[in-house]
Amino acid sequence: SLSDRLSATFKNLRGKGRLSEADVDATIREIRRALLDADVALPVVRAFTGAVRERALSDEVSQALNPSQQVVKIVNDELVGILGGQTRRIQFAKRPPTVIMLAGLQGAGKTTLAGKLAHWLTSEGHRPMLVACDLQRPNAVNQLQIVGERAGAFVYAPEPGNGVGDPVKVARDAIEVAKTKLHDIVIVDTAGRLGIDEELMRQAADIRAAVNPDEVLFVIDAMIGQDAVTTAQAFNEGVDFTGVVLSKLDGDARGGAALSVASVTGKPIMFASTGEGLTDFETFHPDRMASRILDMGDVLTLIEQAEKTFDAKQTEQLAKKVEKGEDFDLNDFLVQMESIKKMGSLKKMIAMMPGAAQFKEQLEAFDEREIDRVEAIVRSMTPQERANPRILNGSRRARIARGSGRTVTDVNQLMERFEHARKMMRQAASGRGMPQMPGMGG
Ligand code: GDP
Numbered sequence: 428s429l430s431d432r433l434s435a436t437f438k439n440l441r442g443k444g445r446l447s448e449a450d451v452d453a454t455i456r457e458i459r460r461a462l463l464d465a466d467v468a469l470p471v472v473r474a475f476t477g478a479v480r481e482r483a484l485s486d487e488v489s490q491a492l493n494p495s496q497q498v499v500k501i502v503n504d505e506l507v508g509i510l511g512g513q514t515r516r517i518q519f520a521k522r523p524p525t526v527i528m529l530a531g532l533q534g535a536g537k538t539t540l541a542g543k544l545a546h547w548l549t550s551e552g553h554r555p556m557l558v559a560c561d562l563q564r565p566n567a568v569n570q571l572q573i574v575g576e577r578a579g580a581f582v583y584a585p586e587p588g589n590g591v592g593d594p595v596k597v598a599r600d601a602i603e604v605a606k607t608k609l610h611d612i613v614i615v616d617t618a619g620r621l622g623i624d625e626e627l628m629r630q631a632a633d634i635r636a637a638v639n640p641d642e643v644l645f646v647i648d649a650m651i652g653q654d655a656v657t658t659a660q661a662f663n664e665g666v667d668f669t670g671v672v673l674s675k676l677d678g679d680a681r682g683g684a685a686l687s688v689a690s691v692t693g694k695p696i697m698f699a700s701t702g703e704g705l706t707d708f709e710t711f712h713p714d715r716m717a718s719r720i721l722d723m724g725d726v727l728t729l730i731e732q733a734e735k736t737f738d739a740k741q742t743e744q745l746a747k748k749v750e751k752g753e754d755f756d757l758n759d760f761l762v763q764m765e766s767i768k769k770m771g772s773l774k775k776m777i778a779m780m781p782g783a784a785q786f787k788e789q790l791e792a793f794d795e796r797e798i799d800r801v802e803a804i805v806r807s808m809t810p811q812e813r814a815n816p817r818i819l820n821g822s823r824r825a826r827i828a829r830g831s832g833r834t835v836t837d838v839n840q841l842m843e844r845f846e847h848a849r850k851m852m853r854q855a856a857s858g859r860g861m862p863q864m865p866g867m868g869g
């Protein structure tokens with residue numbers, strides 16, 4: 428992994444002050460490879476690493492970090508920045524209906540997204556209407572009707588059997604229908620082609636001009652890889668979209684398309700589609716995507732740890748958190764393990780706690796090295812995973828197991844114990860018993 432390569436390259440450089448040019452270049456070579464592996468387009472990689480190099484040579488020097496960590500931190504910050512920094516929400520029209528138009532290549536996931544948007548907006552209290560403006564593919568109207576039915580949304584479609592319809596007229600008529608039927612949101616599904624072609628662009632631009640949408644969402648398949656740049660540029664010029672939706676992120680794609688598109692268009696990525704189901708859809712998170720692109724959850728963890736050298740304040744904060752009954756997460760857990768290690772033996776420490784006698788047997792059986800094993804697992808998680816263990820699905824668990832040299836069963840057992848400990852902490856906080864240290868057997 429990237430982190431292995433980086434730590435092998437930079438083992439001996441810890442504690443250096445300013446980065447030398449050679450240090451930076453060696454790190455940048457690894458980053459470059461990680462970006463290309465993630466299918467970020469080459470010109471984007473070049474521009475990006477150039478900017479990072481400049482910043483790394485001129486910039487902030489943190490005493491806590493070694494040179495490779497410093498560069499990785501800069502890379503991560505820059506990635507998050509290019510990916511939009513913060514999440515951009517849908518802009519609603521001052522006077523309804525809000526019109527959302529979908530554009531993109533055939534198979535990108537527009538029609539599927541139309542259903543997801545309708546479903547989500549309905550749950551938010553809106554009355555969306557879907558409009559079938561893909562009159563190209565024989566089955567497209569029917570597909571949208573099925574999607575709409577599933578999402579519980581009304582679908583406006585041209586009468587069948589009138590020859591090839593005019594999608595611009597359909598779109599225009601649909602807005603009027605929405606007004607009379609009191610739909611506050613109109614989602615316009617359009618036709619795509621397998622490749623970029625002028626007629627397709629013209630049709631999309633004509634629809635855009637006819638209905639003056641509040642949002643034009645460009646849907647792009649995350650698996651598209653190196654073609655992301657040309658496709659995004661063509662749609663940006665041809666249709667001038669306002670936001671991007673990255674689809675099929677449930678696949679193996681490392682998400683390089685996200686960086687390519689954001690970088691060449693400067694448009695925000697707003698949503699991610701993660702499956703074929705109606706609810707496989709989420710707000711886009713730049714920080715998560717940055718970690719995914721670099722495949723460097725563990726590197727970031729190391730950086731975080733290096734930066735926050737353990738101090739007493741943290742323990743105090745943690746104690747307060749537990750007292751207040753706030754949720755204890757795996758980031759807290761890691762801090763706690765650090766402090767335990769600093770204090771020496773866990774057994775001795777627990778033995779000194781009031782009520783420890785009742786744990787005597789468990790303490791005897793407890794292997795101190797268990798702490799290191801547990802720590803390895805937790806360190807292989809990304810900060811997001813630690814903050815929100817619920818996102819730990821099968822593939823994440825497999826990755827964590829690989830990263831920590833443990834088995835998936837070990838990861839599962841740890842998570843079970845963690846959840847159990849969390850429950851105990853809540854009880855302890857409400858005065859009903861003594862907290863148990865997570866990570867301990869039993
Ligand atoms: P359109 O041509 O842009 O309207 O694309 P469709 O919505 O018809 O989707 C094309 C294919 O991709 C369909 O088989 C969808 O089920 C599938 N699809 C769409 N979005 C996703 C996604 O996020 N993940 C996965 N795995 N499949 C998707």
Ligand code: MG
Binds near residue numbers: 538539561567616617
């Ligand atoms: Mg479609």
